[in-house]
Amino acid sequence: MRRITRAGVRRRISRVRSRAAEVLAGGRPTGQTSTPHGAEFAAWVERRQNRGAGFPEWWRALAGVPFAEPSCVCVLVHVYYPELLEELVGATAAIPVDFDLIVTNASGKDISESINRLDGPKNRVVLTVENHGRDIWPMIQVVNAGLLDPYELVLKLHTKRSEWRQEHPDYGDSGSQWREQLLGGLLGADENVKQILGAFAEDPNLGVVAGPANLLGPDHWGADIPLSQELLHRLELRVTPATLRFPAGSVYWARGFVLQGLRALMMSADDFEPEPIAIDGTTAHAVERVIGLLAGEAGYSLCSRDWLPPAEPESWQRFMPTAPRMPRARFIAFYLPQFHPFRENDTWWGPGFTEWSNVTAARPIYRGQNQPNLPADLGFYDLRLPEVREAQAALAAAHGIEGFMYYYYWFAGTKLMSRPIESHVDSDLKAPFCIMWANENWTRRWDGRASDVLIAQDYGRVPAEQFIDDVLPLLLDSRYLRIGDKAVLATYRVGQIPDFPAVAEHWRSRAREAGVGELCLLGVDVAPEFDGIKGQPSDQGLDGALWFPPHNLLWDWVPHTGLHVDRRWAGNLLSYERLVTDAERRLIALSHDKHPGVMVTFDNTARRQWASDVWYGANPYTFRRWLAASVSAVVDREPEERIVFLNAWNEWAESAVLEPTRRFGRTYLAAVRDVARG
Numbered sequence: 001m002r003r004i005t006r007a008g009v010r011r012r013i014s015r016v017r018s019r020a021a022e023v024l025a026g027g028r029p030t031g032q033t034s035t036p037h038g039a040e041f042a043a044w045v046e047r048r049q050n051r052g053a054g055f056p057e058w059w060r061a062l063a064g065v066p067f068a069e070p071s072c073v074c075v076l077v078h079v080y081y082p083e084l085l086e087e088l089v090g091a092t093a094a095i096p097v098d099f100d101l102i103v104t105n106a107s108g109k110d111i112s113e114s115i116n117r118l119d120g121p122k123n124r125v126v127l128t129v130e131n132h133g134r135d136i137w138p139m140i141q142v143v144n145a146g147l148l149d150p151y152e153l154v155l156k157l158h159t160k161r162s163e164w165r166q167e168h169p170d171y172g173d174s175g176s177q178w179r180e181q182l183l184g185g186l187l188g189a190d191e192n193v194k195q196i197l198g199a200f201a202e203d204p205n206l207g208v209v210a211g212p213a214n215l216l217g218p219d220h221w222g223a224d225i226p227l228s229q230e231l232l233h234r235l236e237l238r239v240t241p242a243t244l245r246f247p248a249g250s251v252y253w254a255r256g257f258v259l260q261g262l263r264a265l266m267m268s269a270d271d272f273e274p275e276p277i278a279i280d281g282t283t284a285h286a287v288e289r290v291i292g293l294l295a296g297e298a299g300y301s302l303c304s305r306d307w308l309p310p311a312e313p314e315s316w317q318r319f320m321p322t323a324p325r326m327p328r329a330r331f332i333a334f335y336l337p338q339f340h341p342f343r344e345n346d347t348w349w350g351p352g353f354t355e356w357s358n359v360t361a362a363r364p365i366y367r368g369q370n371q372p373n374l375p376a377d378l379g380f381y382d383l384r385l386p387e388v389r390e391a392q393a394a395l396a397a398a399h400g401i402e403g404f405m406y407y408y409y410w411f412a413g414t415k416l417m418s419r420p421i422e423s424h425v426d427s428d429l430k431a432p433f434c435i436m437w438a439n440e441n442w443t444r445r446w447d448g449r450a451s452d453v454l455i456a457q458d459y460g461r462v463p464a465e466q467f468i469d470d471v472l473p474l475l476l477d478s479r480y481l482r483i484g485d486k487a488v489l490a491t492y493r494v495g496q497i498p499d500f501p502a503v504a505e506h507w508r509s510r511a512r513e514a515g516v517g518e519l520c521l522l523g524v525d526v527a528p529e530f531d532g533i534k535g536q537p538s539d540q541g542l543d544g545a546l547w548f549p550p551h552n553l554l555w556d557w558v559p560h561t562g563l564h565v566d567r568r569w570a571g572n573l574l575s576y577e578r579l580v581t582d583a584e585r586r587l588i589a590l591s592h593d594k595h596p597g598v599m600v601t602f603d604n605t606a607r608r609q610w611a612s613d614v615w616y617g618a619n620p621y622t623f624r625r626w627l628a629a630s631v632s633a634v635v636d637r638e639p640e641e642r643i644v645f646l647n648a649w650n651e652w653a654e655s656a657v658l659e660p661t662r663r664f665g666r667t668y669l670a671a672v673r674d675v676a677r678g
Contacts, residue, residue: 043270054141075101078139094190101118102148103115136250149670153197153200154254201315207295207300223280231283236576328677332643333405337383339356355653358606361609362606370655374661375659377666399673406420408435434480441455471489472510492524524548525548538593547645550602554583590634592637595643620667
């Protein structure tokens with residue numbers, strides 16, 4: 001008889017309610033505007049299948065771009081009125097640290113001479129663009145091209161006239177007066193800029209600084225709610241009109257990730273109306289507001305310049321290129337070694353099978369689902385190649401990830417997929433690593449349960465005590481990850497191992513004898529049905545536990561209304577947003593022996609097409625908020641103990657992927673880097 005669980009009952013109730021609500025709603029997508037528009041979600045879903053680069057291809061051939069030695073600060077300027085350029089760029093002389101200058105030029109005139117004679121910028125480039133999408137589409141193209149990726153802070157400027165303000169009943173100034181006010185508030189004297197930089201340096205969650213009195217709220221939505229909802233639908237987010245706060249005039253200082261994350265919108269020229277456009281209700285105006293909403297979603301605060309608290313006199317120096325950087329936490333990403341062929345997989349699934357075979361076969365189960373989830377920068381790699389592992393290590397290190405925790409597959413003395421970690425040990429890679437014993441059955445359903453077993457754990461035939469002898473050569477490696485002086489060794493299903501406290505004591509004894517020293521034994525925080533830890537970690541001989549989301553966090557079902565869910569699908573649609581909110585609540589009282597973990601998402605459609613579990617609403621901004629909360633939960637610990645685990649580096653068949661994807665680019669990595677450097 002099939003076991004009835006509380007989760008199963010909730011799943012059935014949720015599915016009935018979802019189908020009923022969808023029928024009552026007529027299946028109409030949420031947030032859809034009443035008239036066709038290029039930025040509509042449905043049109044975007046169709047268009048993205050044939051999406052180009054999102055920026056002019058000829059930019060790729062520009063000499064010296066991206067800059068070889070970028071600064072920490074970038075000034076991004078859009079030029080339509082070249083006669084205002086000198087006033088605008090001249091004001092940047094107040095910036096007291098090295099900065100780079102990126103100019104998008106839609107004026108139709110050559111402005112390179114004016115830019116080249118400037119003394120301030122360390123690096124500079126002028127990019128010719130069409131007069132399309134005002135200053136917003138040119139900015140998005142710079143984002144899509146990755147040209148903003150290196151920067152911790154961005155000052156966004158453009159040559160504003162806004163002559164309509166003088167005739168508008170709600171404003172009592174001219175466009176030139178407004179421009180002067182914005183420039184004076186965000187630049188002006190160098191002491192003013194030092195205070196702004198100092199505020200960013202001291203508060204890692206300060207996201208946007210607007211000009212004085214230019215941080216506006218929900219009474220300035222105008223006609224922009226429908227298009228804003230269409231844009232946020234791309235990230236599986238909804239607009240809450242009352243939460244709106246945004247920097248008016250599209251002139252502001254911003255944390256780099258606020259803009260870098262816009263790559264996730266996958267915008268194109270088709271999203272923007274042709275010129276001339278209205279003064280409200282356009283895609284450009286919607287993006288202007290969405291930037292504020294996304295900054296809040298990422299856990300950032302938005303502040304008007306006149307509200308900033310005083311900063312310490314020297315804080316601004318943090319953004320000098322030579323300033324020391326101390327990561328706020330140690331990020332360790334789980335690593336799946338399945339991306340190479342091996343004998344057992346050939347037997348079970350056919351010759352040449354790897355995880356990519358599952359990944360490429362996935363099909364979307366609802367409109368806009370990111371399936372198949374495909375790789376970008378690293379391609380469909382083979383982990384037998386040393387250059388792949390080198391590229392992974394370099395990419396991780398550049399974004400604040402200290403090392404990988406390899407899943408280690410050992411079945412009563414039989415190893416599977418050990419080649420990648422053994423190659424790591426034999427290589428010159430400097431990247432730290434550690435292992436988690438994935439001591440579950442290998443099943444045809446990819447769930448580790450007791451049915452459809454391909455190879456099983458058998459502690460009666462080969463006791464778990466012997467596991468330590470197999471992995472001692474790894475633990476003895478100088479790159480093996482430690483907390484303090486203890487080598488980190490994790491076990492997935494602690495409760496499955498008979499008399500684990502005795503096993504743990506044997507492992508510790510053997511490690512000391514072999515010269516490893518002390519072990520930091522961690523269990524994985526999973527539910528009882530996955531043989532999770534009973535009681536406290538110390539009761540099982542462990543030093544602590546690590547979070548492995550979505551295990552043991554909130555599973556809350558999402559109605560299918562308006563999502564156009566395929567009726568063949570019988571899986572679970574769950575809320576990423578509510579899971580994150582629940583995790584943030586639990587992090588407030590996190591005990592010292594628990595190490596938090598954050599997941600990119602979980603979507604195993606690639607493995608279980610019509611019966612998958614999918615967390616709806618996962619996006620780089622919400623992920624960044626969760627990650628920042630996790631760091632805040634451990635920041636009072638000793639630096640060595642500020643460990644946060646990331647699920648995952650390359651779980652492609654579960655979409656838990658930090659590696660660059662065609663859908664999100666490097667935006668998840670950018671979120672990690674932002675939180676790491678604070």
